[in-house]
Amino acid sequence: MDCGSIRGIADEADCGISAFVNWELKPIGGALKCFPEDFVVKELPLPDTESGEEEDEKQFLRFRLKKRGLDTLEAVDALAAACHVPAHRFGFAGIKDSFAVTTQELTVPRSLITEAGLRKAAANLPGLRVGRVRRSRRPLVPGRLRGNRFILRVRGIQSSAEEVKAAVESLKTRGFINYVGMQRFGKGGVRSDLLGLAYLQGDYVRCVDILLRQHSGEKGSGRMPKWAEVYQRTNSAEAALRKLPEGSCWAERRLLRALRRRQDIEGGTAMPKWCDEEQTSPPKKRMRWGEVAREAFLALPRTIRALYAHSYVDRLWNLGATERRQMGLQPVQGDLMDDTTQPGTCRPVHLEKEEAAKASIFHLLLPRPGAGVSLPGHHVGQFMRSYLAYDGLDPEELTLEAPNTDDPVRLTGCMRHVLIRPEKLSWYLEPNVGIPETDWADQPGTKVSRAVNHFARARAKHDLDESKSLVLDFQLGPGQYATMAMREVMRRRPPKAPPRHVVFSDTEEEPESLHQSRERGKMEFVARTLCDFCERFPLLE
Template sequence: MIEAPEFDRAIGMELYATSSPGCGGRLRMRSEDFVVEEIYEDQSYRGGRYLIVEVEKVDWEAHHLVRELSRQLRISQRRFSWAGTKDKKAVTRQRMSIANLDEEEISRITLPGVEVGVLGRSNRPVALGDLRGNRFSVRIGEIDLEEVEVASRLNDVTKEIRALGGLPNYFGVQRFGEVRPVTHLVGEALVRGDPERAALTYLALPFPGEPETTRMARSRLLEGRDFTRALQEYPLRLRYERAMISRLSEDGDWAHSFDVLATNLKRLFVHAYQSLLFNRILSERMRLGLPLDRAVEGDVVCFSKGGLPNPDKLQAVDETNLAAVNRLADRGRAFVTLPLFGHRSEFAEGVPGETERSVLGEEGVALSDFRVETNPDLGSPGNRRPALLRVDPAVELEEGSALLKFDLPAGSYATVVLREYMKTGEAGRS
């Protein structure tokens, strides 16, 4: 089993699942090299208060786009809903719903790299549960190998993925922040009961990938806690940070300064810390040689709903049902799960449970800490997530590049697939 590079290990992706050498190369040399399209069940929109649109965007992050759309349409951001956050440096197609908006109003939208098409109207908004998955078409460029060698390596990785039945269902770097991977650090500080450190990590921890003026402004806030000066120095594009700083300048309430953020954004912090721990548990399970595609005694499994894993339906595995569960697993109807720790979580039993307790114990936190007593709106009850990502990539070779096409269920990450083919750490940093 191959150890991953330092960048991956820092977010818990400690191992590669495949042992074949990678092809190297680079991602996202152009936006059109990374295309993502949402997958939905066939739906007909026959009327209702929600206007359903499909948005094709180039190099837009969803929250930023919604903010700009709300300004052009002169409506509240709260009237928008969508099913999932997509990569920023990419061409992405996703659905959104807008409450109480006439179709004619769409013509007012004039944003660069954005096209909006109307699909119809519905009685309910677009929600995460509507999304079945995402379809990816990703080009790896600048591969410095002979084409025969590239073909051999990519083919070997594909064979290994098929033999494994998929890949470890790691959370990719996007979960933690690509330019400033601090989201999980903020969540950790909240779980540990230190909202001041959490807020300052989000607002003021500088990172090399940012402009120097931004890094200097962050550093000065971190050292001096001068909110008035920070509002003068922070660039207008850092709207979320500026909103929090403004709130802090009024009342100095570290824990509730996060309340100025949208609900789905402020909950990302603890979710990212959960994701880090999930990745570590998954890596440890692999290191112990426990299977991802089949259960062992002590595991907790979920079952399929509509062909996809349904973590809301869980069952503990023991000697009495192990064989039956694995018959379902072999047919893609049962899935081993690992915890996203929360204040309502329960540990598995046996070796899987020992692994879960060990990772949490090494962190020095308790399940109850995920309640976040200083601001319960930031906490999480917990959940479970499949350990295995079922994926079957198709590869097309071109001179100096490779095009990978694959579908993933909602909530899984393309970079988790790409890192196995590249084995450079580049998939995480792109």
């Protein structure tokens, strides 16, 4: 069930995803995302507040985009090229999965393209459809949506109907940990969270290295895609671009184009050769590689660079949520909670001991570090500060460099609920089916493929005669991941083991309950990612 875009470079443990709400639940198993039609996403826009306004005052075209086999950035890039409009002029509220059939709304300025031009440009693009074009006064920006509706099919269910009912009821009543999903942490051979850390640290050489000297395939395989091999061997952006498949590697393509512009200016990829006879004048002074890397990386769109930085913060949030789950499912002193006196707001409230007993765990908040948020008043907050400090970062001063200005941009923090319950959840079981029917004439169900889905498809095919399919329909809020909801009911629980907690020095205080579990003493280890903590942080068992 891992997201196909990151399989082979990271797993759930690498991204801080390791806990469950209901540890005693018997998982139902099955395979998710065998085909794009098994994962349908419909964006839920905010209510329309523009009725009655003059049409001439509405300076944007707003339209519905339906896509299959592409993520939102890839779809916007293809649409922008067909419309001859810069990609950054398209607005959208959220990024939708690639291995899915998704529907969402986009905006583009009317001054750049007409409705007829938009429809004509999209008509021949594979995997894209444009419809319901109308005028709008405001552009769409990330987060400006009510949520998403998901219609999912889990194939190869071997569990009984009673077990499936118990699992779905547990999800409906007890919810799931609101982890940031796997798709936020990588695509192809790139770990987005590591790239975001390099960006926050201002290490642009490492940013370019992560994007362009990537690996792909299953864990244990060091094979790179062909274009990356060419770039590593030649350092030529032009040669790498010639090997880069059309319509793939959105960020990598933009970075290579920026490097190619610099190489064209400076006359190639290597320093000029000059012999003793021609040494009448010194060689032309070139820009240092660190400056070239900075220029090329900052040429990426601002929203994309911010996504990389948020990916690093999101991984820290996942780790913090796992630590908080080990403290139990009751509010405790130091937690941050919804302010129930103002419905619809997420203003954090520091709980005192007597207030904790009356609060609901579904009001529990955990901050994504950044400007404007405070950290919890217990050891989870201390853990998050220590984690950032280890990487040389300050939770109050997370800043990003921007091009053409000396003023850094502050990374904005926000509050995120730890536990979520799906809304309007319904489900049913049906006999397992083969390849789903599709109305995408240009992309029949057998053509779209991802390496991660080979196992899922094979398992579903093997179980075709005996197993069932579970179909679910539910809604989640903005930034909440259906894959994490399904993980709660599908994933096997690991064997029972003493809680493991990350600390950063022998002098840091721990909760009293942890002292009782230190029978075997302390093992020091250092890790960069959660599964690699043995390389980085001291850990207590």
